[in-house]
Amino acid sequence: MARSLDRLYKGFRNLVSLSAMWSMKHPIYSVSSRSPSVRSMAVLPFSFSKPWDFSLPNPSWGPEMMQLYEHYNSMCEVETEGEEKQESSWKRLPGYNRLLKYATGGVYLSKMIQSKARLFTRNIREPGAGFEYVLFVNIKEQKCVCILQAGHLLEGPPGHVHGGAIATMIDTVTGCLASLSGAAMTANLNINYRSPIPLGSTVVMESFLDKKEGRKMFVSCKVTSPDGTKLHTEATALFLSINLNHLMGR
Numbered sequence: 001m002a003r004s005l006d007r008l009y010k011g012f013r014n015l016v017s018l019s020a021m022w023s024m025k026h027p028i029y030s031v032s033s034r035s036p037s038v039r040s041m042a043v044l045p046f047s048f049s050k051p052w053d054f055s056l057p058n059p060s061w062g063p064e065m066m067q068l069y070e071h072y073n074s075m076c077e078v079e080t081e082g083e084e085k086q087e088s089s090w091k092r093l094p095g096y097n098r099l100l101k102y103a104t105g106g107v108y109l110s111k112m113i114q115s116k117a118r119l120f121t122r123n124i125r126e127p128g129a130g131f132e133y134v135l136f137v138n139i140k141e142q143k144c145v146c147i148l149q150a151g152h153l154l155e156g157p158p159g160h161v162h163g164g165a166i167a168t169m170i171d172t173v174t175g176c177l178a179s180l181s182g183a184a185m186t187a188n189l190n191i192n193y194r195s196p197i198p199l200g201s202t203v204v205m206e207s208f209l210d211k212k213e214g215r216k217m218f219v220s221c222k223v224t225s226p227d228g229t230k231l232h233t234e235a236t237a238l239f240l241s242i243n244l245n246h247l248m249g250r
């Protein structure tokens with residue numbers, strides 16, 4: 001089991017480099033089926049034989065979501081300086097509803113639960129209904145950007161996004177950043193909600209690694225309107241890198 005978890009995090013790191021390859025060749029939803037690390041990392045939300053990459057555009061994405069996706073996706077392309085080509089430090093992270101085909105987890109999980117487990121933010125099948133998002137990371141700058149379009153199933157106050165849904169996404173974005181160099185868990189998350197997010201709207205979530213002290217990673221996150229003029233939410237988080245046995249209840 002510990003080995004499987006290790007594969008999960010290695011796989012997550014692989015995704016960073018794989019995503020660049022995919023973004024260059026997608027028709028929408030196409031995913032290389034040749035990579036064994038990808039095949040082993042996801043189960044299907046639908047009856048397709050390939051893992052479904054939720055981070056690629058679908059018809060529910062509005063113009064702002066598409067525009068921002070294209071903006072950041074174009075930054076992931078290979079940069080050319082004169083004759084020289086160099087890999088961009090931006091990568092799009094593919095998004096699956098499962099990180100491993102066969103879940104691993106605490107020793108208390110039954111096989112039945114494990115087989116049904118799904119990533120919280122990727123378990124709504126109807127396009128546009130829940131969390132529509134795509135993550136981009138800049139490894140050099142230790143920065144993560146998420147473009148989020150919040151669907152109608154995320155309602156909290158009438159017509160606006162639930163604070164828990166916003167917290168979920170902040171945890172996801174900061175968590176991705178903190179996990180780039182290995183397994184990490186949220187120890188602390190502080191959120192200031194500054195202005196409500198209308199349902200159906202698109203927001204930009206930017207996360208930075210502020211400080212690293214041993215196992216501790218201090219990460220901040222800001223949620224704004226696409227043009228950056230409206231601040232919706234601010235957060236700081238503490239992540240602790242963990243030994244994978246920690247998740248095995250040992």
Ligand SMILES: CCCCCCCCCC(=O)SCCNC(=O)CCNC(=O)[C@H](O)C(C)(C)COP(=O)(O)OP(=O)(O)OC[C@H]1O[C@@H](n2cnc3c(N)ncnc32)[C@H](O)[C@@H]1OP(=O)(O)O
Nearest residue numbers: 012171172173175176179184185186187188216238240242
């Ligand atoms: C790749 C997929 C992308 C998806 C991303 C999704 C990301 C989602 C991330 C999550 O949601 S994780 C789930 C929510 N988090 C948890 O369930 C964590 C539950 N808590 C724990 O498991 C442990 O408390 C934890 C691993 C966080 C820390 O336990 P440890 O035993 O490893 O640490 P320890 O208690 O020894 O503390 C180590 C240091 O951290 C400090 N510390 C620990 N918890 C703290 C806290 N809450 N606030 C401030 N400091 C804290 C602690 O004081 C100490 O400081 P010093 O070294 O300076 O003495």
